[in-house]
Amino acid sequence: MPELLEVRGLTKRFGGLTAVSKVSFSVSDGEIFGIIGPNGAGKTTLFNVIAGHYRPTGGTVALGGHDISGHSSDEIARRGIARTFQAVHVFGTHTVRENLRRAEVLRLRNSPRAYFSSRKAAVEADRLGRVAGFVGLGDVLGLPAGGLAYGLQKMLGIGMAIMAAPRLLLMDEPAAGLNSSEKKEAGLLIRRLRDELGITILLVEHDMPLVMGTCDRILVVNRGEPLALGTPAQVKADASVIDAYLGEDYDFA
């Protein structure tokens, strides 16, 4: 049985700069997998290559045994990989309900052909409500998304991503911009996404307590290269990891 996500020798060069160099790892079904590294380590580039935002220079990404490297971001989304963004990405002038409905419409009616060949995508109201409740937005369905607090807008981003019932959810710094209590909630939510909805999670994050407390396994990258891979305890004890972070004000909680 192939792993859910298999990354093999992934490389991304921008001109002369090698942002990601021969990174390999795999994520099993039901795992919460974290990628960390100092600033400029290539985490975000790695994330964007997997999400189809960049085309890899070399190596492969496979989902459930199928090679998806070089596919466009929307193709990858349709194959069951959802993503959230580091900054807030919502349709700000529309209500929370309309945002969640659009997530469904954009996926099911993804092209003119899909639009005209399938029956109208009836978004089940109770499913929309369940997703809203899950991310804590059940009471604000009728409010414009742009007017919500930053933390709630990030929750809406997660809500829109899980409307698709993805197999794998890629999260780009879910804790960025959140206060400490919101960070704790985000950590709990990530666990609930896996435990209650069965969604496998790959996250890139700066916030050490969140990563250490939430992830099953962690990949540490530095200067585009894999440095260490293991459980939070193994990674924390790894001499090369401590070395890479030396001089930086990181708290391994």
Next chain:
Amino acid sequence: MRTRYILLLIAALALLPWLVGGRYVFHLATMITIMIPMALSMNLMLKIGQLSIAQPAFMGIGAYGSALLTIRLGFPPALAMLSGALIAGALAALVGPLFLRIKGVYFVLLTYAFGEIINLVFQEWTSLFGGNNGLYGIPKFSVPGLRLTQPQHYFVFGLLLSALVYWCMRRVERSDIGAIFQSLNEDEMLSRALGSNALSWRIGTFAASAFIAGLSGGLYAFYIGFLSPEAFGFMLSVDLIVINAIGGVGTVLGPVLGAIFIVPLPEILREAREYQLLIYGVCLVVFLIFFRQGLIAIVQRRKADA
């Protein structure tokens, strides 16, 4: 609701040619109804955030296509008109995957070049298109039991076509497609991350807009009965941009109002022909500075005050 009043006003205006009478009034009115679908075809592209200068070329393909299919192959006019529009749509679908990867001013330049190439083909392939001497002998439009010979016949035909295109675009705007267009405009990265195939939507829209322009071209060919390449040149694109800007690009009704206002303008300003472009320019500047949302916004505000 207010849109309904404006539509009623336009319907009343459509009766005006019969009250005033005369071939020339009907000619102007028919030209308006030919330009309405054209303006809407450009507006459709603007809805996905792309300014296409190729719309006159697609109109030309629809026009020459309809004409040649009836003259050379003996197609019935209705079938020829539909085929001409389909050829225009198919060509757009063919070049779309290449063109629509490009955005902004580069897309404008690309469609400009494409339009010029098509126009050159009309000019230089004289054995088929008649070149700058024009293509003559296009029969009048007819369906079994009905032959359109008089300008007022074509005016009614044009009204029906304009109404049909308007109605379709309103339906699209209110449907999920409208929501999809909006989403792609507001946040393409998010829309694609949710699974939307942005490129295929753009190609589909480009093909649909070319099809509409092709229909308009077919009507033009059967109405005028004579085709010459300059009718489908760059100046027509300028007119369409002016119509959209002055009418208002935000709504479907805007370009309709724009066409009603702009198309008769050269005739009204006939005495001042040399100042025509100047007046166009001044109008455009005034609207872009003071009435960004176009005529439609002015009309709607007046109604709201009343």
